[in-house]
Amino acid sequence: MDNEILINITPQETRVAIQEQGVTQELHIERASHCGIVGNIYNGRVSRVLPGMQSAFIDIGLERAAFLHIADIWESNHNNRLVKPIEKLLFEGNNILVQVIKDAIGMKGARLSTQISLAGRMLVYLPQESHIGISQRIDDDEEREALRQKLIHALPSEESGGYIIRTMAEAASEDDLRADIEYLHKLWLNIQETASKAVSPILLYQDLDLSHRILRDFVNDKTTRIQIDSRENYQRLIEFACNYIPNISDRITLYSGERPLFDLYGAEDEIQKSLGKRVNLKSGGYLIIDQTEALTTMDVNTGGFIGVRNFDDTIFKTNLEAAHAIARQLRLRNIGGIIVIDFIDMDSTEHRSSVLTEFKKALSKDRSRITVSDFSALGLVEMTRKRMRESLSHILCEPCPTCGGRGEIRTAQTICYEILRELLRESRQFNANEFRILASQQVIDLFLDEESQSLAQLGDFIAKPISLQVEETYTQEQYDVIICK
DSSP states (O other), rough: OEEEEEEOOSSEEEEEEEEEEEEEEEEEEEEEEBOOOOOOOOEEEEEEEEEEETEEEOOOSSSSSSSEEEEOOHHHHGGGGGOOHHHHHHHTEEEEEEEEOOOTTBOOEEEEEOOOEOOOOOOEEEEOOOOOOTTHHHHHHHHHHHHHHHHHSSSSOOOOSSEEOOGGGOOOHHHHHHHHHHHHHHHHHHHHHHHHHSSSEEEEEEEOHHHHHHHHHOTTTTEEEEEOOOOOOOOHHHHHHHHHHGGGGGGGEEEESSSOOHHHHHHHHHHHHHHSSSSTTTTTTTEEEEEOSSSEEEEOOOOOOSSSOOOHHHHHHHHHHHHHHHHHHHHHHHHEEEEEEOOOOOHHHHHHHHHHHHHHHTTTTTOOOOEEEEETTTOOOEEOOOOSSSHHHHHHHOOOOTTTTTSSSOOOHHHHHHHHHHHHHHHOOOOOOOOEEEHHHHHHHHHHHHHHHHHHHHHHHHTTEEEEEOOOTTTTTTTEEEOOO
């Protein structure tokens, strides 16, 4: 399916929208104050080894130490060797060459690997390996073998290292592959040279910024146009494309219209919608999406969709539409980790099978690694989506200071009763002349109306006057009880 890429750049952030048939399917945001570090290579220092967890913390020069697990140490599982415990491989104070494979997410530090990989346009170079792999998206056996032979012919005779052939290489010539090989070799030599002279911890290699990564990783034969609204960065992208991807340079255009690029193509609206919990379906049904740090749940509901035949048919059509909507939302919001989907219950085995098949088909457009299970005994579909960077909501939002991330606050009546209990406790501890309640307008209004009798009864019981004062800056859950002497 043809796609178009929109790139909006300001000094503060870069935003990219990938559109198919005029609809935004993916959003990527990178801020100057907090750039992602996936792909970066560091000369780190082992700061702590944890034998009980078979892992280690590595100082790579960031505020928070990064995490390295035994499974991500190349030497420990290369060629199915007997795995040594981590305390036999790493020692505190040792220098170690590592690459970031996951950004820091939530309270977790970045995740590392000692297996280095360098991405080019056509190939991924694995300097420690010796095998040739091919992207799973290339599923034709004859084509896979032809690409393997083409790469073997392009390799220099003294070659050392392994490669993964990317989907971008499907139409590549031997000269294209050879150019990628030379570029990646030079890059690896520079990294090794810098590492031999540098003092740990230090950054040895930084991956491309978002706009350049998009050209390298996302542009393909189906990309009809790449629009960018920054003249300075347009020139940089043109120069990069001419040097590394000359066949796409004529598709890069500078947008100079008066209306903002993301507004014109509806991407701004999609960003706002992607932050909501509810996603409306065209049929009248809707999804409810709840994200936590470790788990995301998606609940499908029929809503106002009543169908035209019978109830089973209504449910089936709603679930089919939801399958496509969920696949899009996963890409749009960049949701990763464990995902549990509660489709509307279907009695028909055939309907369940059709929904699952359609769901997997919709997920096939996703670039992230995905696993999907069958319907469970409870009618749930469990899946995982590889998470390498923060989700859109984690980049753009923070927990609500009022509810602390719960998504709800205690009612004004609940706060009134808490204040009454607090007054009773204070009256038994302190001999005050008067008690003053400081609270939000909603709570004070309730004390003056529905709960006025409760307040009067407590005043009589403690035999002390109680006054009320509105604090405009207080949230509904905030209050203070002041002891006046």
